[in-house]
Amino acid sequence: MDWLILLGLIVLLLLLRQSLVLVLAVATAYIHVFIAKSKIDYLIQDFWFTVDREVLLSIPLFMLAGNIMSKGSIAKRLIGIMATLTSPIPGGLGIACVLSCAAFAAINGSSIVTMLAIGSIMYPALVAKGYKKEFALGAVASAGTLGIIIPPSIPLILYGIMTERNIAHLFVAGIGPGLLLTLLFSAYALYMNRHMPREQLTLKAALESFFGGIFALLLPFILIGGIYFGWFSPTEAGAMGLAYALLIEFLIHEKDGAQPAPAGAGALQKVRHYFATREMHLKEFYEVLLETVKLLATLLPLLCIAGSLNTILDHSGAPKQMVQALVGTIEDRWVLMFMINVLLLIVGCLMDVGSAILILAPLLEPLAVAKGFDPIHFGIIMIANLEIGYLTPPVGLNLIVAMAAFKESFVRITKACIPFVIIMLFWLVIVATVPSLSLYLVGK
């Protein structure tokens, strides 16, 4: 009866147009008082205990670094290198779009940031070069989702926090599936654009784009290499990524069309001119900080409430009972995995990735582990499912953001993504059924 009242309360709050964070707060308060027979005070205590933990520190760092990279010219320079390298291949720019998203995904942890940073340059370029609009839209929206499977990844950090699993292992486990999806998308881009004219690759153009983007290109190697070889923890990788991004955007990368210093300028004037012609200045940095605060402030309270919900459910023993009941009812582990995948795909259509992880990861992970799935592998399966949710209506965030960014209708973008979603479903089957794809690099 208590659970029915809770459901009714949630529906009522949704009808009253409450934000997700307030709906969850009231629902959690209700569970504290009426189901767990504890006190609302604990909800606020849990709020504090959730934010008072070092493990959260990597989130603002990756958010801030991602926003700096997106605002500066790192994305543009990565695209320059990929476009030059793939120019001799038919449909090379389509492949360059996928590879640029993969490279950008390897230095930031967000799908939306990846799609906007690469898509805002790639989409008009693809259309101008004669690629079909449907392909261009589908490619930028879909390849943008690589941002959350290729490390660093904010959803993987959230999964690690909620299930208390090693975030560095989760990052390393995301490399194989991320590379496979990049390969599948690239193959599709090649097949679809096989009749597009090739372009000649000259050594001069290759060297120019390489040296123009060398500092941007080093970043994925530093971050992923650092995490893989154990040089950096995820938080340290976030700090290094942030420091490196600030360094190259404030001190090294030059703005397009910057004029040389006036002839006869003094040393001080030359120094001033040098800083004035860099990609990022204090004003842009302030805007990036403010943008990051808003992102963090949307996520952090949700994380606090999910933390409290997790604690109280754990205390009440409800997830344990659910696991025991389901494990007893469903004998075949693959039937269970299939059902979890279907559930996650449906959830991906209706909820944003962060909320889905915060609510479902602590419930589903023990279930999968009880049936013999590796918890790190399951984390990757969960993120892979929710990654598809970025492209499925009604709450496919990449679809919604692409609609605003590329000024196209929701229906057109959704249709453009269908072939890519089919590829992703095929990829999901491989990710779920071949654990070594995720676990080989982790050493399991």
Add this chain to the structure above:
Amino acid sequence: MNATRGLLKVLLWIEIAVCVLTLFVGSGALVADVIAREFFGNGIFGAQRFAVWATAISGLVGFALVTAERGHLRPQFTDKWLPASWDPHMERISDIVSAIICIALGWYAIEFVKSSYALGERGMAIPIKLWPIQLILPWMFFSSAIRHVVFAAFPVLRPEPKGEMH
């Protein structure tokens, strides 16, 4: 209404300053700590703890900033379950309900800070009293409540929503 608009502007300005500054110094402390550890062998004492609190301040006070621009994620799929003619009233009712929830949570947050003050709780690594930092909890809820009350009283001051989920 102009006085209210002015009050909201000042509140927004203060909160932006607090959030941006804490995120900046918190991230800076972490970067400095990691660089010191990687290159000089020793990190900076207390930097991680300081960064945790700075992040908490930035993220939780930022809650009110997101409320100010109506940027919190809101599932919209139930909007069509009620007659469209109710829409103008629903916006107001929504803000009133949000304000009530925020005030209730703010009240419990004050109780939490009072108990922390009474117990004299101190931080780990940097053993300062925690209650002044914990004041961000009532702040985030009451500041959001103020905004919801103002939006309900003066709908013209309510910005277009940014966080709607279709």
